[in-house]
Amino acid sequence: MNVSIRPFDPSKDAELIHPWVTHPKAAFWMMQGATLQDVEREYFAIVAHPDHDAFIGLVDGEPAFLMERYDPAKLELVGLYDPLPGDVGMHFLVAPTDTPVHGFTRTVITAVMTELFADPATSRVVVEPDIANKAVHALNEAVGFVPEREIRKPEKKALLSFCTRARFEAATGAAA
Secondary structure: OOEEEEEOOHHHHHHHHHHHHOOHHHHHHOOOOOOHHHHHHHHHHHHHOOOEEEEEEEEOOEEEEEEEEEOOOOOOOOOOOOOOOOEEEEEEEEOOOOOOOOOHHHHHHHHHHHHHHOOOOOOEEEEOOEOOOHHHHHHHHHOOOEEEEEEEEOOEEEEEEEEEHHHHHHHHOOOO
16 A cells, blocks of 8 residues: 555545544544534634644545644643653544455554654654544554543543654554
8 A cells, every 4th residue: 555645735625524524433533513614614724723734645546544733732732741842743534434444544543653753853642532432542552652541621531642753663663
């Protein structure tokens, strides 16, 4: 599988991801009832924010996942943990499919992490998935994340987890 990542263009990509973020399998994305206009508005705000970015991931040239990168010292986790220099927050969502491919999501998260660690300033990736999202917890641990503790965000109970460059490389064999 050839994986590439490009910047998100809200004027073009909101229509692409609207069915992804509103799909029942994306319940933890918390956009179930969102209209196309809601998705456009949300992603225009994300790409305009100096500490938040969105990307479309392509697998073999086809859009296959959504990735967000953010500064957890300024967004999402402010006051919920002590940030370190080089911390980068991450969200990702794989497009729903009727024909799942074994290992696909692990390939995607490995590509996402490789992309994040491609920036030499990134020393640690921080995630805060819903405490009930057991599938993503296992996936995160498979690529080197270590759960620290449960935290309470306004919209959910989350499992605060961290992955250093060294843990990612050790878990995946990928050079970060």
